[in-house]
């Protein structure tokens with residue numbers, strides 16, 4: 123399975139619906155929620171997710187880069203998030219937060235910043251639908267892929283195989299036409315791409331081309 127998830131962080135926020143419509147062939151729409159505390163940028167909240175849910179049938183992959191995620195999980199689930207991803211660094215009670223998302227009937231992911239080791243999620247890995255490896259320091263689009271992420275993805279794929287469960291590896295940050303095949307070979311199956319898609323004239327064509335690079 124290969125999934126391409128355009129990150130709307132790089133879209134035109136004044137034309138969000140139109141930009142999403144132009145993402146033909148997208149498997150997920152990646153929604154970056156930033157609060158100015160956990161990351162040094164501020165983006166959007168549940169009302170925008172609710173509007174997107176009415177606008178598109180593509181599943182919404184909501185990435186919470188926020189402090190106190192447990193406080194907001196219910197609002198994002200009610201707004202229509204299909205996948206809710208929390209940061210391991212953002213909640214000391216990660217097990218409780220994960221099970222809060224599952225109890226709301228949503229798929230759950232946990233994300234790790236580049237400096238966070240995989241052992242942070244060892245105990246909860248079997249409970250997850252997805253692990254999101256940040257391959258840039260979160261907060262901004264258009265950054266360069268951190269090469270050390272490749273080895274981290276390989277090691278995570280081995281950890282997941284040992285669980286015997288079907289858990290996705292999503293990679294976010296600096297994914298381009300030139301490196302997506304290598305990231306896929308390392309073990310990732312879900313690819314967030316912001317500037318690589320929204321800086322091109324034909325988003326659907328670029329999404330298809332990114333997918334073809336992995337074949």
Ligand SMILES: O=C(CO)[C@H](O)[C@H](O)COP(=O)(O)O
Nearest residue numbers: 129260261263264296316317
């Ligand atoms: O989470 C993010 C930044 O924190 C973005 O999703 C990510 O950076 C995508 O942008 P690009 O593909 O341009 O690197």
